[in-house]
Amino acid sequence: MDLNIILYGVASIFYLLVGGKIVSTFKKRGDQAPMWSLPVIAAAVVAHFWVLQSNIFCAPETILVTFGNSVSAMCFFSTLILFFGALYSRVHALYGIILIVAGFGIWSPLLFPSEAQPIVGSTFGFRLHIAFGLLAYSFMLMSVVQAVLMGILDSRLKSHAALDEPEGIVASMPNLMTMEKILFRVILACWVVLSLTILTGMVSTAHYFDAILAFDHKTVLTILSWTVFGILLLGRKLLGWRSKKALTIFWIAVALQVIAFFAYRFVLDVLQ
Structure with a gap:
C-alpha cells in the first residue's frame, strides 16, 4: 500500500x-x-x-x-x-x-x-508568495469558523436561550466580547499575511513579467479583499464597529478572497 x-x-x-x-x-x-x-x-x-x-x-x-x-x-x-x-x-x-x-x-x-501542470523553475520568492497565500486562507478559515460560532452565541443570547443551556457548544464558549476579540485578532493576522502575499506577489510578477502587478481577476479581487479587511479593522479601531455591521463587512471580504483563488481553482481543476 x-x-x-x-x-x-x-x-x-x-x-x-x-x-x-x-x-x-x-x-x-x-x-x-x-x-x-x-x-x-x-x-x-x-x-x-x-x-x-x-x-x-x-x-x-x-x-x-x-x-x-x-x-x-x-x-x-x-x-x-x-x-x-x-x-x-x-x-x-x-x-x-x-x-x-x-x-x-x-x-x-x-x-x-487535477491535470494542472506543475510550475517548473519556481523562484524562492514565488514559493514564499504561495506559502503566504495559503497561510492567509488558513487564517480566513479560522475567522469564518469563529464568526459562525460568534453568530450562534449572539443569536442564542438575544433569544435568552443560552441562559437556560447548561450544556452544548454555546455553554462551552467564552463570553461574546472575548469571542469578538479572538475574531478580530484572527482577522488582523489574516490581513497582515495577506499584505505579505500581495508584496511577494508583486516581487514575483516583476521577476517573471517585468511588471509590478498582473491585473487579472485574482490580483484585483485579492486587493479588494485586503482593502475591505483593512477598512473593517480601521472601523473597529476608530469607530468601534461591532456586531451586525462588522460581520457584514467581514463576509464581503471573505467572499472576495474565496472567489479570488478557491472558486477559480475549483472551476479549473474540478469542473473542467
Missing part, C-alpha cells in the same frame, strides 16, 4: 478522533480538551506535512498548486496554528471544529484530482 495513503488515513483518523472528542466535551461550562489530544495532533500534523509537501513540491524547484492541494494546505496551517495556540490559551470550540474540517479536508488532493 502507498505510504501516502497510510499517512492520509493516520492524520485523518487522529484529526477526527481528537476533534470529535473535543466536540463531545461540550457538556458543561469549563470542560477542557483531554491532555492526550496534543501529542495525537502533533503526530497527525507531522503525517499531514509529509503528504502535503510531497504533493506540492513534486520535484526539485517544481511546485504544484491545485484546488485539492490548496484545501489540504489550508487545513494543515489552520491545525498547526491552533495546535501552538492550544499550548498557551483555550481555543476549545474553534479547535474542535477546525480539526474535524481538517480530518475531511486532508483528502482533498485525492477527492479532487
Whole structure:
C-alpha cells in the first residue's frame, strides 16, 4: 500500500478522533480538551506535512498548486496554528471544529484530482508568495469558523436561550466580547499575511513579467479583499464597529478572497 495513503488515513483518523472528542466535551461550562489530544495532533500534523509537501513540491524547484492541494494546505496551517495556540490559551470550540474540517479536508488532493501542470523553475520568492497565500486562507478559515460560532452565541443570547443551556457548544464558549476579540485578532493576522502575499506577489510578477502587478481577476479581487479587511479593522479601531455591521463587512471580504483563488481553482481543476 502507498505510504501516502497510510499517512492520509493516520492524520485523518487522529484529526477526527481528537476533534470529535473535543466536540463531545461540550457538556458543561469549563470542560477542557483531554491532555492526550496534543501529542495525537502533533503526530497527525507531522503525517499531514509529509503528504502535503510531497504533493506540492513534486520535484526539485517544481511546485504544484491545485484546488485539492490548496484545501489540504489550508487545513494543515489552520491545525498547526491552533495546535501552538492550544499550548498557551483555550481555543476549545474553534479547535474542535477546525480539526474535524481538517480530518475531511486532508483528502482533498485525492477527492479532487487535477491535470494542472506543475510550475517548473519556481523562484524562492514565488514559493514564499504561495506559502503566504495559503497561510492567509488558513487564517480566513479560522475567522469564518469563529464568526459562525460568534453568530450562534449572539443569536442564542438575544433569544435568552443560552441562559437556560447548561450544556452544548454555546455553554462551552467564552463570553461574546472575548469571542469578538479572538475574531478580530484572527482577522488582523489574516490581513497582515495577506499584505505579505500581495508584496511577494508583486516581487514575483516583476521577476517573471517585468511588471509590478498582473491585473487579472485574482490580483484585483485579492486587493479588494485586503482593502475591505483593512477598512473593517480601521472601523473597529476608530469607530468601534461591532456586531451586525462588522460581520457584514467581514463576509464581503471573505467572499472576495474565496472567489479570488478557491472558486477559480475549483472551476479549473474540478469542473473542467
